Amino acid sequence: MSEKKVITIALAGNPNSGKTTIFNNITGTRQKVGNWPGVTVEKKEGLIQKFGYDLKIVDLPGTYSLTPYSIEEIVARDFVLEESPDVIIDIIDASNLERSLYLATQLREIDSKVLFALNMADLADSHGTKIDAEKLSNLLDVPVVFTVGNKNEGMDDLLKEAIKLAESSPDKRENRNVKYSRDIENAISKIQCLIEEKARDRINYKSRWTAIKLLEDDKIVKERFAEKAGAAGEDILEETGVLRKSLLNSFDEDPEIVMTDDRYGFIAGIIKEVRTTTIKKRVDVSRNIDLVLTNRFIGFPIFIFFIWAMFQLTFTFGAYPMSWIESCVNLFSSYAESVVPDSLFKDLLINGILGGVGSVIVFLPNILILFFCIALFEDTGYMARAAFIMDKIMHLIGLHGKSFIPMLMGFGCNVPAIMATRTLESEKDRILTILITPFMSCSAKLPVYIVLAGTFFAAKAGNVIFSLYLFGIILSIISGRLFRSTLLKGIDAPFVMELPPYRVPMLRSLMIHMWDRSKIFLRKMGGIILVGSVIVWALSAFPRHVEYSADYSSEIKMINESFNMKIANADEKDKELLKNERIAAIAEIEKAMNAEKTEKSYMGRIGKGISPVFEPLGIDWRGSVSLLTGFFAKEIVVSTLGVLYSTEGQEDKDALKNALRSSGMTPLSALSMMVFVLLYLPCLATIAMIRKETASLKWTAFSIIYSTSVAWIAAFCVFQGGKLLGY
């Protein structure tokens, strides 16, 4: 048992080939989800024991090809080249044989040990397509195993075959590969000879494969080749350039294009041999569903309904478990309140850690539900249709149709919204969507609008709030177009998108999907959010001893004494009344004390210190302190305002409104503040998520600076412009 060697098995295949299902079947819950080094492409692997072997299963990103045009393809190819897995299982979608074989021929060319899993052949069979697996196996000299992923059939056979292949001696099957046109083959062998001659010992890839890639002008291979082969490499690259030019002349086409044609020609030959199609009059369920779901007239209404349902489920239905978690956290903190002796630690525990992490962990139900819905959309195949319907609109901003879902979720909460950008394939699209999603006004900002607009715009509050939302959307469109033409330049990701057949989703896969995402969120809680909460707490809790402008404790004492006297002299009837009066009077003073404490805390001092920055926006120091605390979570802006205007805990619901009105705030400065709240830097949890999903400090910092600058400029325009207009 001690000598057991780990066999690495990589799963390759087209998107929608059923690769993930097979991976889930094989590894079950023993999966590790992470990122491939340096990129945000998800990496999944699982370690299992089977038939006395330790098997490491690595799920490569789903790709159609191995050309270096997308990160997914580069990641998949690099893994095959550099990590040399013992076996590659290529999952071939039986109803998509030609396109699956395109990837297969490329995997064969690299010359690693490949095994085909002919997946969903039962489905192809019912559609009247029969595949002769034996012949396919003979023609390409690759073992073929039948599997039905969603019925969990053929998994053991697949692993048995993979182990057998891994244990077999290195193969020497050179001649079952694609034969290209004669001129191309000549060029390949010329380059191959040169490589063998001059750089054999320096290149660790197969010489034929290297020659093919050089002839295809593959940038990555060229770079690595030049690096490793040194001076000899330069000669070879030069020679390749000459060959490419002469091929371009004779074909009137780039060699790589001719080679793609040749590969499909080769595949067509195989298909002729192995596939028989009987004309069967069949009902194509998938197309019938599409007749409804992407229908010209009702496609949009249905789409809007689904999105509405997802939104409702996530935020309305999710509010129930949210409040349970909230009460759990409260229960916990009141327990801590009663058990832990008064100390700095207690304050840290309750107000810092529990308060901070508690205010973010309440989003967990939202995230679970949202990702369940997204997994449902993806696994059924509806996500591709949603992108299909929305693409025209999103394309106006320079985005892909799929960006719609994260942006829309932004209205609920930016944290899950930014996590949802994972569904976008192109990294540029992902970053662009992440940058503009925070302009979608999230639900935590709504309380701020309600208080400010409700106070200063009364009957028109609804219109004002609606305009704010609209303003956010317009700014995100403008920003999107701006970034697309500057920072994230380049053509939009092409919309070459497969519309896979609709499938019945598997609960297990939905659960795994949902759980993976939520784990990422939970892990954040223990990290950056915890640290952030403690910092914010420290800023508002220190310094511990504040020099108060008035002697509050002696004031309280005086009140107590005077009331005690009055109570002693009063009749029984008035005693209760007086007692209540005393409580109110003391509360009044405590509030003033709290306000002063907040004002004199570091947070308050910083707020006051930076208030000159907010002056041109018509926001006073109280406003700037609350905006600062809003970094923690946007809804806190309201409660800080409450503390600063000493209205917290007051029975009168309109207390804050009255205080705001009498504080010198005008409708115009309120509007300016709302605009600022709409646009300025996202909350801590969102920033943590941006950092995670862009995997770049640079983009995170950019997002913070950009949104805050836009917020300042917009609020400045509103306030100063409004003043000029005489409001």
Next chain:
Amino acid sequence: MLLSELKEGETGVIVRVGGNGALRRRILEMGIVKGTKIYVDKYAPLKDPLELIVKSYHISLRVEEAAQITVEKQQHQD
């Protein structure tokens, strides 16, 4: 004629895939190569993108992308 000029329900045979760079390569790699039959299944509700059937699977392209592909229209035969 161009693929983008075909109407819903019409079939063409690909003559040439134009355009350049990654997009063209991608289209070819998805099996949209010379000589392949391509069927226009439908246009999206906003007339862009369009859904095609090629090599027995469904794929969608934007109209501007489909305009890079030259096809020969086939007469309908059932």
